[in-house]
Amino acid sequence: YRYGLAEDEHQIGVVTGLAYTSVGGDLLQIEALRLPGKGRMKTTGKLGDVMKESIDAASSYVRSISPQLGVKPTKFEKWDMHVHVPDGATPKDGPSAGLAMVTSIVSVLTGIPVRKDIAMTGEVSLRGNAMPIGGLKEKLLAALRGGVKTVLIPKENEKDLAELPDNVKNGLEIIPVEHVSEVLKLALIREPVPIDWDEDAEEAAAQALAKGDSANAAAVAH
Amino acid sequence: YRYGLAEDEHQIGVVTGLAYTSVGGDLLQIEALRLPGKGRMKTTGKLGDVMKESIDAASSYVRSISPQLGVKPTKFEKWDMHVHVPDGATPKDGPSAGLAMVTSIVSVLTGIPVRKDIAMTGEVSLRGNAMPIGGLKEKLLAALRGGVKTVLIPKENEKDLAELPDNVKNGLEIIPVEHVSEVLKLALIREPVPIDWDEDAEEAAAQALAKGDSANAAAVAH
Amino acid sequence: YRYGLAEDEHQIGVVTGLAYTSVGGDLLQIEALRLPGKGRMKTTGKLGDVMKESIDAASSYVRSISPQLGVKPTKFEKWDMHVHVPDGATPKDGPSAGLAMVTSIVSVLTGIPVRKDIAMTGEVSLRGNAMPIGGLKEKLLAALRGGVKTVLIPKENEKDLAELPDNVKNGLEIIPVEHVSEVLKLALIREPVPIDWDEDAEEAAAQALAKGDSANAAAVAH
Amino acid sequence: YRYGLAEDEHQIGVVTGLAYTSVGGDLLQIEALRLPGKGRMKTTGKLGDVMKESIDAASSYVRSISPQLGVKPTKFEKWDMHVHVPDGATPKDGPSAGLAMVTSIVSVLTGIPVRKDIAMTGEVSLRGNAMPIGGLKEKLLAALRGGVKTVLIPKENEKDLAELPDNVKNGLEIIPVEHVSEVLKLALIREPVPIDWDEDAEEAAAQALAKGDSANAAAVAH
Amino acid sequence: YRYGLAEDEHQIGVVTGLAYTSVGGDLLQIEALRLPGKGRMKTTGKLGDVMKESIDAASSYVRSISPQLGVKPTKFEKWDMHVHVPDGATPKDGPSAGLAMVTSIVSVLTGIPVRKDIAMTGEVSLRGNAMPIGGLKEKLLAALRGGVKTVLIPKENEKDLAELPDNVKNGLEIIPVEHVSEVLKLALIREPVPIDWDEDAEEAAAQALAKGDSANAAAVAH
Amino acid sequence: YRYGLAEDEHQIGVVTGLAYTSVGGDLLQIEALRLPGKGRMKTTGKLGDVMKESIDAASSYVRSISPQLGVKPTKFEKWDMHVHVPDGATPKDGPSAGLAMVTSIVSVLTGIPVRKDIAMTGEVSLRGNAMPIGGLKEKLLAALRGGVKTVLIPKENEKDLAELPDNVKNGLEIIPVEHVSEVLKLALIREPVPIDWDEDAEEAAAQALAKGDSANAAAVAH
Ligand SMILES: [Ca+2]
Ligand SMILES: [Ca+2]
Ligand SMILES: [Ca+2]
Ligand SMILES: [Ca+2]
Ligand SMILES: [Ca+2]
Ligand SMILES: [Ca+2]
Ligand SMILES: [Ca+2]
Ligand SMILES: [Ca+2]
Ligand SMILES: [Ca+2]
Ligand SMILES: [Ca+2]
Ligand SMILES: [Ca+2]
Ligand SMILES: [Ca+2]
Known part of the structure; x- marks a missing residue:
């Protein structure tokens, strides 16, 4: 018997993002939990203000589409949410995990697991649009190293693919997306029922x- | 099927402002959302204190005229508002997006979309007066570059139009305004019913x- | 049809104060709004701590005399107040707008407009006493330049009038006051009914x- | 007709303290107001943290003796208090206005006016004990200059009177006190009814x- | 007639701690008050963060043993507590007043006075254990100078007694303690009834x- | 008779962690209390932001598995929690006490004591996974010196055991763990009933x- 969620349920709320630091790209594990509560959002993992704001934007966007996800908007006042990005000692910042934040929050709200071999990068607007990010090359190299099979990137970054080495382009399925709707279709193991x-x-x-x-x-x- | 609002509804709460930075003018996309809630206002997008205060002033002004917009003042305690200005990593400040903030908030409150080919600049007073701004020339150049057709500017900035190159004056419809009432008439696709x-x-x-x-x-x- | 208050109602809650900066005197437009709410006070306009405290003192004083103004003290918990001092990008500080703050707040509470050609300067005590201020000369010059006809000053500053040029003394009606009661009699277009x-x-x-x-x-x- | 309290009622909540700064002693006018509310305490007048804490201590002490003052302890949750120390632009700090804070708060709670020709200095403990202060000489000189007739000082400062010039000792009635109970007997115009x-x-x-x-x-x- | 508590009741909530500063040891008077309220804790006296945390720990420990003290745990939500350490202008910090904080809080909760000729030093754990402190020698010298008869010290500091001069060891009854339970037996004038x-x-x-x-x-x- | 919990109950909520500082390893005593309350979490002991966040993550994880621990999730709104790490004057930081925090919180929630001769180190993810830490060698040396018999370490740190001196490997039972479920089985004296x-x-x-x-x-x- 094991405390916590079983291995396949483990994937609920867990999404792989991609970070870009001065020493190269890295995988970013995003974990969300939904708890009985009062509509509070907690964020941990030494997150900078811009990353915290990207979680706020992701959260508001998800609330705005909650009926499409099968969740009554009034439920949000009965739950607390916690978004954590390990490891806890490493500072993280920037808006480029926005799509991953949306996916993680949608997953815990609906209880639908996230596909495990997918990673994603992209800022998200308050309308769910995928917005361009920096460091695409370093991020894709890190995804390749980390054993990721599929990476979702913003459509507006498609032009940056030209400068990628062939082994990266051959080793990864790279899918440009324009909107959260495409991300959820690709990343969740099934579609929510509105x-x-x-x-x-x-x-x-x-x-x-x-x-x-x-x-x-x-x-x-x- | 697509999560989020459809393309034409996309325009609800989305307004194009104009920014003026040390490296020239730029378009500023303002996004507002209205959510079931408790009267809270959230602002994101690395906004400085002056821009946050301009959202506070815009919000109070809109609350003060809400019956004219067809919205009961008591409804404000049942909604949360979120105003976001992408991209999330770029610092933004100043009061000159006040008219755009008012327009964005009015649009989400009433559900009336904002015309897509219009941009605007102008500080707003707590009475809805359009107040003068700086960097008009750079802002109008950015509007032209960005494909905007119509730009609303404060009446008090009309005098600055003299120093504009002809291609800007010919390429844009520039409309000086004195008050929010004129802005809403021009920017919303229909008038609210009081x-x-x-x-x-x-x-x-x-x-x-x-x-x-x-x-x-x-x-x-x- | 125009959104917002009509021109004459526009004067409700709008008071002209006088500022004194390193580059001379200036007019200070103070705007107050009363909204259905929960007793909250919001202040905007890049105000320093001393000016914010002067709004707190003005607000408490007004609450303490509210029956004399025809307003039940319990009403304050049903309203929010917003005091804004444009323009939003210019820092402002100091206690000398106290009398103007009181007048603005009384005007929005009672709905009685403020006379438009009057300006005032003076710190206010928690008992409504007019207290002396600095920079009287520069403030009166700014009032003259700004087309103000009547200026209320603290009685204790009367001694500073000697050093004023004649054109200022002739161009302005300067009225020394000792207490808020005199200010309200002179600045409001009618008296509140207790x-x-x-x-x-x-x-x-x-x-x-x-x-x-x-x-x-x-x-x-x- | 005059807004605010009449002249004799003016003395409710107004107490004269004594300040000691690098440039000598000064009178400190303390003003308190009691308003219908929710048990909140507001302090204004550019007060330092130590002076704010002395107001907290004074307030808690007064709450602890409220039945002796004729005030039900539960009433405190129905009132807001505001303590202001003009002028608003001058920083003030230190614990030595404690006795004056207690007196001011007791006066507004009971509605009993404070004698006008009295001043006082002394830190107050949470049990109402008068504790010693610094700058006695400078404070008493300021009291004399300011036309004060009677000054209450902590008993523990009695030893410092030796170094005072005769004109100060002759010009002022100086009364050493050990406890708030003596202060209230001397400073209030009548005794509260427990x-x-x-x-x-x-x-x-x-x-x-x-x-x-x-x-x-x-x-x-x- | 005297406002405040009578002399013997004066001892309720008043405990003598011992401080250790760069200029030697000193007595620390700790005062607690219990007021009708809402479960709030206020601390004053220019206390540093570590001392504030030691009050938090003391307060939680006392709440955890409240039935043993004859106090229902639910009563804590009906009272406010105020802990003050005069004088208000002197900064104080460190965890070593923990046992004294516990004793002071227990005294006001139960209404049982604290023995007047006793002083104590010792950090307290969240289980009520007495933990070792620094500056024992200087603290005991200050206790002797201050006329204290009995001093409670943490058992773990017993080894430091060897280096004390004989006059201190002879002039004071020094009692090593391991747990709050011993402190309360020695310091309160009677035992609480569970x-x-x-x-x-x-x-x-x-x-x-x-x-x-x-x-x-x-x-x-x- | 002794106030506080008896010796064996003393172990409820008390867990030994391992710290790693510039001067070597050290034992870290973690103490948690559960009090009747309102769902508040208090942390004391001069904890840095990362350690505070690790307590947040531990607390959310425990809430997420509370039915497995025999605790209704709704109970959390009826309790306050306090986590303290003595001594109060020593700054502590880092995420590596995560497993110990989880164990301490689970112990006070369930009332099941923690085995006394066990220590543990490991960051915890929001899914309860044990994550690798630094300073393993110094921490194990401190555990040995401190008389600990068994130490739980993250599975991912197993590779670091190679560089440990034999006396440490022989003197301690070192158990690598992957998940909180294993930690609780080893550290609690009995299993919770779901x-x-x-x-x-x-x-x-x-x-x-x-x-x-x-x-x-x-x-x-x-
Ligand atoms: Ca790492
Ligand atoms: Ca279910
Ligand atoms: Ca950009
Ligand atoms: Ca509808
Ligand atoms: Ca200006
Ligand atoms: Ca009406
Ligand atoms: Ca002055
Ligand atoms: Ca009455
Ligand atoms: Ca001292
Ligand atoms: Ca009783
Ligand atoms: Ca230590
Ligand atoms: Ca029980």
Whole structure:
């Protein structure tokens, strides 16, 4: 018997990003947890302000599309989230793990595991657009060294592929993406099932419930 | 099927501002999101204190005119707002995106998209007045380079247009504005529909409801 | 149709203060807004700590006299206030806008507009006393240049008028004041109508209401 | 008609302390306000951390003796307090205004005015003991210059009176004190009327009330 | 008549610690107050971070043994605590007042006075263990000078007594202690009376009460 | 009679970690307490940001596996936690006490004591994986000196054992671990008993209870 999640469930919320430092590229393991709570977000791993903001942006974007992910927006106030990037002693910064942050958060919210042999790099906008990043060559070399099979990169970085050595281009499946929607299709092992969500109807139902009008509550929100 | 908003809805909350840096002018993409929440405002994108304050001022101004926008002032306590300015690694500061911030916030609040070929620059006062900005020439050059068709500038900057090269004046429709009201008329694809709002009547209705006096609640606030 | 307040209402909460910097005097436009909320005070405009504290003192003083202004003290927990001093990129500091802060806050609370051709300078104590300020000469020169007609100054600065050039003394109506009460009489376009306020009776009524004793609630507080 | 408190009421919450700076002694006007609120304490006047802590200590001490002052301890959660020390641009620090802070807070809580021709200096302990201060000579000179008639000093500073010039000793009534109780007797224009307070009985009454057991609530707490 | 606690009650919450500074040892008067409140802890007296943390540790330890002290753990949410170390202008730091902090907090919680002629030094662990401190010699010299009769020191510092001059060893009763339990037996004028406390039964009673099931509430928790 | 926990219970929440400083290895005593409260985490002992984050990660991981530990996730909002690392004056930092933090928190949550002759080192990921650390040799030497019998180290550090002197390898039982599950099996004196936990059923029961539907509440959650 083993505490914690089993090996295949282990992949829920775990995403491989790619870092670029003064001494070359590196793999970045991103871990997210969802806990019963009050809508709080905790981030750890000696993260710089820009990386913390990229988690904020990822989190807000995911909240904005939550009905498409099968998650009621009101659920967010009942959960805490924790995003951690080991190892804890190494400073990390920059916005380029945005797509990976989105994927990690979506995975823990939906409970859908992330494919294990995929890595990704790309800033994310508040609309889910994949935005260009720096250090593509070093990042892809690190992915190759790390045994990654598939790497998602921003479409706008496709032009930088020209300067890559052949062994990298042959050793990796490199897929340019424009939007989070493509990332989730490629990285999650199955697609989330959307739900209907109508803010005004939900609110009316909540008010009917508060007034003890349970018949109407059902009628309004059914 | 694509996660996130469709292309035309994409324009809700997205506004093009104009930045002026030591190396020239640049386009500034402003993105706002409205989420179910508790009245919190989050800002990201490595924004300086002055730009954050300009978002505070924009937000308060919009709250002050919310009935004219068709939005009950009490709704603000049920929503969170997130304003992001990519890219996340580039520091941004200054008050001159005030008009764009107002437009972005109004757009997400009302759900009315922003015209895509328009850009704007101008500080905003707490009364919605357009106030003069610096670097007009560099900003307009960047707008031209970026394919913008129409640029809104503060009326008080009209005098600076004299020193602009002809190709800029011919290549752009430059519209001087004095107040947010003109900006919204030009930038939103349709006008918001105002609602009646009487703070005292609303409060009386809320109190009647709290007392279980639902007949009176309807009568007072109808 | 124009968003925001009409021209004459525009004067609600807008007060002209006088600043004194290393390069001379300047006009300081102070803008206050009152919003439905929770008793929060927001201040923007790159204000230093001393100016922020002067807004705190002004706000507490106004709360302490609110029945004389026709405003129930308990209303403050239902409103947010925002005080902004454009332009947003210029640092401002010092306590000498205290009287102007009080006037601006009283104006938004009561909805009574401020006379447009008046300016004022003076620190305010927590009892509403007008306290002396520095840079009187430079401030009055700026008022004259700015088209101001009447300037309120602290009585204790009257002695500094001797060193003013005649054109300033002739071009401005300079009125020394000792207390906020005189400032409000001169700056507001009409006087507020006081209400009765008895803290203990109000509290008893609130408790009766909480207990469902609506008859008594009316009787106690009528 | 004058906004704010009338002249004699003006003395409620206003106490004269004595400061000691590198350029000599000075009078320190301390102003406190009590407002309907939620138990918050605000301090303004460019106060250093030690002076802010002395206000915290004064406030806690006063709360601890509130029944002796005729004030229910539970009232503190219904009021906000504001302590301000003009002028707002001059930094002030040190613990020696402790006795004056206590006196000012007691005055606003009880509504009993402070005698106008009295000044005081002395740190206060959390038990109300008067503790010794520095700069006695400079402070008493400032009191004399400022027209003060009576000065309260800590008993432990009595030994320092030997080095004072005769004109100071003759011009001022100097009263050494050991405890806040003596300060309040001398500085307030009348004595507060104590009330009975039994924490356990109050709590039982509050719980009975919460359970709708109003007969018992009265019986328990009568 | 005297405001504040009477002389013998004065000893509630007042404990003598021992400080060690670059200029020798000194007595440290620790004062605690318990006030009706909301579970807040305030600390004043220019305390460094390590001393503040030692108060946190002392407070948590005391909360963890509160039933043994006759105090329900739930009472802590109904009280505020204030720990002050005069004089307010002298910086103090270090963990060695831990045992004294525990004693002071226990005294105000239980209302049992602290013996007046006792002093103590020793860090405290989160389990109440007395941990070794530095500067023992200087501290004991200060205790002797200050008229203290009995000094409690950590057992682990017993070995340092060898280097003390005879007049100190003869002039003071020095008692080595291993745990807070010994400190409280020696320093409080009487022993607290423990109560039974069963967290689960208390919670069940609270829930029964919340459901209006007062018969069961009594039965469960009696 | 002794205040605090008895000697064998003393081991609840107390774990021996291993530190590595510029002057060699050292034992690190970690102490955790669980108190009735509101879900707050307090950390003391002059801990650096990385060590604080390692406590955050440990705490979130433990919350995520709480049903396996026999603890309802909702209980966390009813408790406060305090983690302290004496002595209070020595700065400590780094992520390598992660496994020890997890063990300490699990021990206080479950009330299961920690074996006294065991020490451990290892960073912990948000999934409970043991991650490699530095200074293994110095840490094991300190464990030997400190009388520790068994040391748990991360599997990934097994390769570093080659360079250890024989006396260390012979004097200590060194057990490489990959996951928290192995650590808890080895370090706790007995295994926790898991409970069933279904978030959705719990929520439904809570809502039925809130609606006064106690029959259904029992039925749903039985
Ligand atoms: Ca590493
Ligand atoms: Ca809708
Ligand atoms: Ca860029
Ligand atoms: Ca109205
Ligand atoms: Ca300017
Ligand atoms: Ca009254
Ligand atoms: Ca001055
Ligand atoms: Ca009692
Ligand atoms: Ca001293
Ligand atoms: Ca139990
Ligand atoms: Ca040590
Ligand atoms: Ca489930």
